[in-house]
Amino acid sequence: MTTTTLPVAVYPAHLLGVPNRITLVRTVVSMLVATFAFASGDLWLLVIGYVVYWFGDSLDGWVARIRNEETVSGAVFDIVCDRACSFLLAAAFMTTYPETIGPLAIYLIQFGVLDTMLTLSFLLWKETLSPNYFYKVDQPIYVWNWSKPAKAVNTGAVVVSLVVAHQLDLLWLPYVVACAAVVVKVVSLVRLVDILRGRRPALPALP
Structure with missing residues (x-):
């Protein structure tokens, strides 16, 4: 019987670590706020969406460093989430203004x-x-x-x-x-x- 050894970057402990959880939460919250801003045209919702995105983007990296949980997979996940937030917030911004x-x-x-x-x-x-x-x-x-x-x-x-x-x-x-x-x-x-x-x-x- 053969066993498969997972690369370090894909172990659940790395994928589900605290920094990645923060990235996931800040992305979901930011995109939900952006969706409501998109529908309502509310400038304050746009501001809140950007604040959640920017603050969360700083927080997940800081937590990863102090907990020594920086990984390549986490970095790529963060990069993808940044683009998702930016594109939806920008779309809401363009619709409103x-x-x-x-x-x-x-x-x-x-x-x-x-x-x-x-x-x-x-x-x-x-x-x-x-x-x-x-x-x-x-x-x-x-x-x-x-x-x-x-x-x-x-x-x-x-x-x-x-x-x-x-x-x-x-x-x-x-x-x-x-x-x-x-x-x-x-x-x-x-x-x-x-x-x-x-x-x-x-x-x-x-x-």
């Missing part, structure tokens, strides 16, 4: 396609458990995309700029912010491809 369709469409292309390709690239290096450790591979790409300031800008800048634009009638502002994020992602992807093809050396952070 049609003038946001342009900048949010740019944001969704950036976050849903370019950033996803970049974020999943950590899987190409065994020493990186998640994008948070990409500084071990290349410090510039890490700083531009997953340092604390970069993550805050990536997840919140477009939404904040939309609110500011709505209040101050600065309709050009979210377009500038969204396009700037696209430039950062394109530059990062070009650098990543050059590293993978051996055209330039990676610059890992000094130990």
Whole structure:
């Protein structure tokens, strides 16, 4: 009789750990709130949805680190859930405020396609458990995309700029912010491809 040994990343203890439970709960709650916002057009529901998403996204990573429960599977689960929350919240935002369709469409292309390709690239290096450790591979790409300031800008800048634009009638502002994020992602992807093809050396952070 043969037995099958499961890889570490798929043991139930890892899949059902506290960080993944937090990710699951914050995703379900955020998407439920986004659904109600979608149906009602209530701005405050949109705000609550984003707060749940952003707070939960910070909390699950923090808990994973302090409990020493960071896993590759958990990182991928978090990445997928981030996209699910962002897309539904953006759809609710666009339905409630049609003038946001342009900048949010740019944001969704950036976050849903370019950033996803970049974020999943950590899987190409065994020493990186998640994008948070990409500084071990290349410090510039890490700083531009997953340092604390970069993550805050990536997840919140477009939404904040939309609110500011709505209040101050600065309709050009979210377009500038969204396009700037696209430039950062394109530059990062070009650098990543050059590293993978051996055209330039990676610059890992000094130990």
